[in-house]
Amino acid sequence: MNLNLVEICKDAKRVGIGGHVRPDGDCVGAVLGLYQYLQKSLPQAEVKAFLEKPAEIFSRLKGYEELDSQFPEEDPFDVFFVVDCTLDRLGDGEKYFHAAGRTVNIDHHVSNSGCGDINYIRPEIGATCELLYDLIGEENLDQDLAMALYTGIIHDTGVFQYSNTTPATMEKGAKLIGYGFDFARLIQETFYQKTYLQAQIMGRTLMESIRFMDGRCIASVVDRKVMDFYHAQPKDLDGIVNQLRNIEGIDCAIFLYQTEVLEYKVSLRSSEKVDVARIASFFGGGGHVRAAGCTMRGTFHDCVNNLSLHIERQLKELE
Numbered sequence: 001m002n003l004n005l006v007e008i009c010k011d012a013k014r015v016g017i018g019g020h021v022r023p024d025g026d027c028v029g030a031v032l033g034l035y036q037y038l039q040k041s042l043p044q045a046e047v048k049a050f051l052e053k054p055a056e057i058f059s060r061l062k063g064y065e066e067l068d069s070q071f072p073e074e075d076p077f078d079v080f081f082v083v084d085c086t087l088d089r090l091g092d093g094e095k096y097f098h099a100a101g102r103t104v105n106i107d108h109h110v111s112n113s114g115c116g117d118i119n120y121i122r123p124e125i126g127a128t129c130e131l132l133y134d135l136i137g138e139e140n141l142d143q144d145l146a147m148a149l150y151t152g153i154i155h156d157t158g159v160f161q162y163s164n165t166t167p168a169t170m171e172k173g174a175k176l177i178g179y180g181f182d183f184a185r186l187i188q189e190t191f192y193q194k195t196y197l198q199a200q201i202m203g204r205t206l207m208e209s210i211r212f213m214d215g216r217c218i219a220s221v222v223d224r225k226v227m228d229f230y231h232a233q234p235k236d237l238d239g240i241v242n243q244l245r246n247i248e249g250i251d252c253a254i255f256l257y258q259t260e261v262l263e264y265k266v267s268l269r270s271s272e273k274v275d276v277a278r279i280a281s282f283f284g285g286g287g288h289v290r291a292a293g294c295t296m297r298g299t300f301h302d303c304v305n306n307l308s309l310h311i312e313r314q315l316k317e318l319e
Contacts, residue, residue, distance in 0.1 A: 003120050003135055005034075006041045008104060012078035015042065016100065017049040018093035020085035022234055025155025025190060027084040028054045030106075030128040032063040033148035034083060037136050048074070050093045055235050057190045061151060062144035076100060083107065084128040086286070087115035106131060108156075110277050111286025123288075126164035127156035133172050146179035147186065154187055158242070163272065163290055198236050201226070205240050205255070217311055218244050219254040221264070221300045227257065234265070245269035252276065252311050256303060259295070264303055267293045273318055279310040 009015050017034055019027040028051070035049040053069040071092035080100035082090060084107055087097060097103055097115075105116035108131055110123035125131050129152025136145070153173055157165045160173060177183045194202070201222065209220035222237060230236070237257055244253035252274045256264040266283075268276035269291050276292040283306075285294025296303045 003104075003106075003118070005038065005135055008102070008118065009038065009042055009045060009079050012042070012045050012101075014075065014077045014079075015045050015047045016074070016077035016080040016096050017047070017083065018080065018090050018096060019051050019083050020089040021052055021091040023051050023054050024238075025058070026127045026129055026152035027051070028058045028061065029148045029150070029152025029155070030083040030132055031067070032061050033129060033132050033136070033145055033152070034081060034106075035063050035066075036145050036148065037132075037140060041140070045078075048077075050096065052091065057193070058151065060186075060189075061148050063148075071095075074099075078102065079104065081106065082116060083132075085109070086112050106135070109286055110288060111281050111292070126162070126166065126169045127153045129153050129156070130169060130172060133176075138175065141176075141179065143179040143181055146176040147181040150176040150181075150183060151186060151190060154191055159187055159191055164288065194239065195236070197230060197232060198238070201230050201232055201236060202240050202243060205237075206243060209244060211250075213308065213312060213315070215249050216251040216315065217254065217308065218247060218250050218252075219256070219304045220244060221255070222257040223300070224258045241267040241269050245271075251315065254304060254307055256296075256300060262299065263295065263297050264300065265293065266296050266303060266307070267291075268307070274311055274314050278314075279307060282310060283307075 015038055017031055019031040031049050031051050038047045050068045050071055076099040078101045080096050080103050082105045103116040104118045105114050106120045108122050108125045108128050112121050114121050122131055129149040133149050205220045209218050211218050241253055241255035252270045255267045259265050270276045275289050277287050277289050280287055280292035280294040283294040283296055287293055
């Protein structure tokens with residue numbers, strides 16, 4: 001099945017686009033890429049994009065300033081697109097989905113069973129922006145659109161190093177940089193560069209981490225007290241779980257930060273020996289085989305102990 005995005009919207013007067021809460025690079029790139037394409041392809045329609053305010057590192061992408069992060073009351077959209085997530089992660093944008101005449105879900109997460117009237121879920125593809133590259137078509141790309149799609153691809157493939165990178169992904173990346181934007185600067189500013197605050201809190205989290213299960217797993221936590229001390233926001237914690245996973249000998253990394261009393265947002269990263277999407281799904285979350293997340297209640301130790309049971313079970317299956 002392939003989607004004709006313009007055909008879906010051919011009679012629409014109002015089209016909306018939404019992505020998930022705490023948007024990452026793939027979500028931001030996908031929302032802005034689809035927004036640019038539909039604006040250009042549907043001159044008869046009003047196209048709006050809704051997203052929690054993304055980090056300033058994405059501000060050079062076209063359409064960034066036009067994103068609506070207030071989620072005001074709106075007349076129903078004829079078509080509403082949900083990209084890079086399921087309905088339960090739309091946050092305040094969920095009201096637009098329920099009121100829309102037609103809904104379309106475009107995603108690549110293996111845990112997504114589809115929430116729209118039309119669903120295009122391709123878990124074998126590395127990024128939602130890579131899906132959009134195929135759906136939009138090379139003939140419709142320009143420099144701004146290429147830059148948005150490239151942003152999403154580099155973020156969800158770890159700049160082409162994660163296991164979801166395929167030869168086709170690399171070919172698309174090569175074609176996208178052919179549009180002439182400063183891709184090296186884009187990678188540095190949006191993927192690698194950290195603020196001093198981010199570096200401080202990452203250093204503390206790594207220093208206070210604990211290894212267990214014969215050193216094959218590692219876990220660390222940032223509680224409210226630490227968040228308040230550094231005046232940190234969730235966006236300041238980006239990259240910590242990946243750094244934990246990069247430690248030699250680690251098959252599964254667990255990173256938690258506290259959101260409420262006895263409530264934690266959990267991020268999981270793994271080697272080829274652990275399917276963290278399966279584990280996250282058990283606790284009501286989801287994601288990819290090697291990168292997933294969920295929300296859990298209890299103490300830090302309760303959460304780690306409950307996750308460890310599932311991790312250990314998978315590791316034993318390989319013995």
